[in-house]
Amino acid sequence: MPGGRLTDEDRQHIAAGLAEGLGYTEIGRRLGRPASTVMREVTRNGGPDDYRADRAQEATRHRARRPRQAQPPAPPVPDGGHGRDPREVQDFTEQFTTLLEQQGVPRMAARVLACLYITDAGTLTAADLVQRLRVSPASVSHAVTFLEQQGMVRRERAPGGRRERYVIDEEIWLRSTLAAVQMNDALVAASQRGAEILGTATPAGARFDSSAEFLLLMSECLRRTMEQWQSSRASGSAGREQ
Numbered sequence: 001m002p003g004g005r006l007t008d009e010d011r012q013h014i015a016a017g018l019a020e021g022l023g024y025t026e027i028g029r030r031l032g033r034p035a036s037t038v039m040r041e042v043t044r045n046g047g048p049d050d051y052r053a054d055r056a057q058e059a060t061r062h063r064a065r066r067p068r069q070a071q072p073p074a075p076p077v078p079d080g081g082h083g084r085d086p087r088e089v090q091d092f093t094e095q096f097t098t099l100l101e102q103q104g105v106p107r108m109a110a111r112v113l114a115c116l117y118i119t120d121a122g123t124l125t126a127a128d129l130v131q132r133l134r135v136s137p138a139s140v141s142h143a144v145t146f147l148e149q150q151g152m153v154r155r156e157r158a159p160g161g162r163r164e165r166y167v168i169d170e171e172i173w174l175r176s177t178l179a180a181v182q183m184n185d186a187l188v189a190a191s192q193r194g195a196e197i198l199g200t201a202t203p204a205g206a207r208f209d210s211s212a213e214f215l216l217l218m219s220e221c222l223r224r225t226m227e228q229w230q231s232s233r234a235s236g237s238a239g240r241e242q
Contacts, residue, residue, distance in 0.1 A: 006041060011053035014038060018048050036091045043098055093118055108135065109143040113152060116168040123167045151175035174226055181222050188215045
């Protein structure tokens with residue numbers, strides 16, 4: 001029944017829905033279940049490309065047979081809660097983390113980014129992240145290094161302080177896009193060089209030439225988008241100050 005544990009039949013429907021290319025929301029609607037329930041089930045059992053109903057059912061039976069252990073308390077709702085429903089916040093955090101993973105962000109980096117993203121302050125120390133995510137300091141360090149390279153997180157140190165803080169703000173996707181443009185520009189240069197060396201009259205050279213043309217166009221579009229967004233933000237700030 002809706003709200004109860006998933007049955008073998010439910011899992012068969014989930015597998016069939018994934019095979020049809022349906023999203024979690026549509027599968028959940030057909031089952032009368034929240035999309036978050038379907039997402040957790042699929043993520044826990046191999047992901048959308050490797051989900052098998054019989055294997056998921058067997059894994060569930062195996063988990064049910066294991067002796068129960070005391071579970072650590074759930075991570076606190078950041079910034080005092082502000083009247084938010086803790087369960088909804090936790091469910092959304094898990095969904096957002098999964099979405100980031102599907103976009104190619106490594107699992108631990110996705111968890112760190114999501115943890116920072118849902119805080120109103122947009123800043124946490126390594127110790128904060130270790131406590132909230134229940135992971136090692138080394139795991140946090142590796143994840144932050146990756147996010148820095150992508151322009152998604154920056155480090156700050158308070159004047160006179162020793163501890164670093166990891167910061168996320170409204171310009172996260174602007175910096176991330178800028179990093180992508182810089183990488184794209186490197187690919188443009190390499191593709192142009194490849195076309196020159198191989199010769200544009202050859203299939204391989206033509207491939208590089210076409211790639212350079214497309215990548216250059218994409219960089220120009222992204223630059224215009226960033227400039228438009230910055231101009232819009234500046235206009236909005238000026239309007240609020242008047």
